[in-house]
Each structure stands twice: as structure tokens, then as C-alpha cells.
Amino acid sequence: EVQLVESGGGLVQPGSPLKLSCAASGFTFSSNWLNWIRQAPGKGLEWVASINPDGSSTYYPDTVKGRFVVSKDNAKNTGYLQMNNLRSEDTAMYYCARTPHWGQGVMVTVSS
Amino acid sequence: DVVLTQTPPTLLATIGQSVSISCRSSQSLLHSNGNTYLNWLLQRTGQSPQPLIYLVSKLESGVPNRFSGSGSGTDFTLKISGVEAEDLGVYYCMQFTHYPTWTFGGGTKLELK
Numbered sequence: 001e002v003q004l005v006e007s008g009g010g011l012v013q014p015g016s017p018l019k020l021s022c023a024a025s026g027f028t029f030s031s032n033w034l035n036w037i038r039q040a041p042g043k044g045l046e047w048v049a050s051i052n053p054d055g056s057s058t059y060y061p062d063t064v065k066g067r068f069v070v071s072k073d074n075a076k077n078t079g080y081l082q083m084n085n086l087r088s089e090d091t092a093m094y095y096c097a098r099t100p101h102w103g104q105g106v107m108v109t110v111s112s
Numbered sequence: 113d114v115v116l117t118q119t120p121p122t123l124l125a126t127i128g129q130s131v132s133i134s135c136r137s138s139q140s141l142l143h144s145n146g147n148t149y150l151n152w153l154l155q156r157t158g159q160s161p162q163p164l165i166y167l168v169s170k171l172e173s174g175v176p177n178r179f180s181g182s183g184s185g186t187d188f189t190l191k192i193s194g195v196e197a198e199d200l201g202v203y204y205c206m207q208f209t210h211y212p213t214w215t216f217g218g219g220t221k222l223e224l225k
Contacts, residue, residue, distance in 0.1 A: 035212075037214065037216075044204070044217075044218050045161065045206070045216040045219075046216070047215070050212040050213075050214070052212075059212040061213070095160055095161070099151075099166075099208070101163075102160045102163075
């Protein structure tokens with residue numbers, strides 16, 4: 001059974017960093033892309049990052065480019081999303097996903 | 113960038129009624145390999161999105177056959193033939209033909225009339 005479990009969320013102040021983790025199981029992690037999607041409270045879904053299977057290529061929308069860094073450790077079957085210089089508009093539930101499976105999400109709140 | 117426009121934003125239905133949701137793309141979602149990577153998701157209240165349909169019309173494992181998907185190019189439709197209470201929530205179309213960018217529609221909230 002495919003499982004994706006996010007962790008590392010919480011309440012942080014504007015300008016702070018935060019690193020999310022996504023522990024994967026039930027599939028060959030090293031052969032798959034990993035994606036991060038977020039959902040602000042009461043809003044729709046927004047793609048925020050993707051990384052290719054061997055971790056050599058990463059992709060971001062303009063809204064987070066230069067602030068977020070996606071990575072994966074294939075030896076640990078774990079993906080990461082390093083978020084820097086967080087803003088109030090980054091407040092959201094963050095999901096990791098590997099088509100078609102999604103994790104349960106982790107909440108990130110950016111507030112002073 | 114690809115934009116997916118879903119209509120209607122809200123759908124009121126009675127149990128047993130058949131309903132349809134439209135998803136229109138600003139660009140063709142036909143990939144050069146012949147596949148069209150248009151999926152449908154359902155997000156129930158307080159839950160993460162769950163996959164319903166992939167490649168326009170293929171049902172994910174365990175999804176009831178009252179759900180069906182159709183369309184091509186830029187116009188796609190999700191149909192529920194006989195709404196059940198467990199179908200309530202927000203439906204999203206999404207594309208990754210233009211990978212690695214994932215694009216989502218704005219969502220359609222299905223509620224009981």
C-alpha cells in the first residue's frame with residue numbers, strides 16, 4: 001500500500017524558515033517524481049514544487065521560486081521541502097503527492 | 113501557463129440526481145505521446161484530495177462506476193450518475209500534460225439541495 005506521510009509543520013513568524021518532510025512507502029521512491037501542493041484555508045489547490053526521480057532537476061512556480069527548495073533522499077525514501085523567508089500568504093496545508101496518491105497534509109501557519 | 117476553468121463553482125443536487133461538472137483548459141491537454149493527462153479529484157471536508165479519474169476517463173481503483181469522465185483537447189466533463197451522500201465535497205480537475213507544472217481547476221463544491 002502506497003503511503004505518504006508529511007511532518008514538520010507548525011506556527012512560525014514571517015521571515016522564518018521551515019522544513020517539511022514526506023516519508024514514502026509502498027512504491028519505488030527512487031524511480032518516481034515527488035510533488036508538493038498546498039491549500040490555503042478555504043481556498044483551492046496550488047502546485048508548489050516538483051523533483052525528478054534522481055533529484056537532479058527541480059521545478060517551482062513563480063510564487064515560491066527562490067524561497068522554496070525541494071529535495072529527496074532516495075536512500076531514506078523521504079522527500080523534503082525547505083521553505084525560507086516565509087510570508088503570511090504561505091499559510092496553508094501542504095501535501096506531498098506521487099500521482100495518484102496524496103499524503104494527509106501538514107499545516108503551516110505564518111504569523112507574528 | 114495553462115489555466116483550468118471549472119463550472120459551476122457550486123452544484124446543488126438531490127440524492128439520486130445525475131450531475132455534470134465542466135473543466136475547460138486554456139491550452140490543449142493532448143500530450144505529444146498521445147495521452148491526455150487530465151485527472152479528477154474529490155476532496156471531502158477535512159480530508160486530503162483523493163483521485164477519481166485519470167487520463168480523462170479511466171476510473172481509479174475502487175471508484176464507483178457512477179463516476180465517468182469524458183472530453184478531449186480543451187473541454188472535459190465529469191459526470192456522476194446518481195449522486196450519493198458520500199459524493200459530497202469539492203471536485204477538482206487537474207492537468208500534468210504540461211509537466212512538471214501541475215495545474216488545478218478552481219473547484220466545484222457539490223452540496224445537497
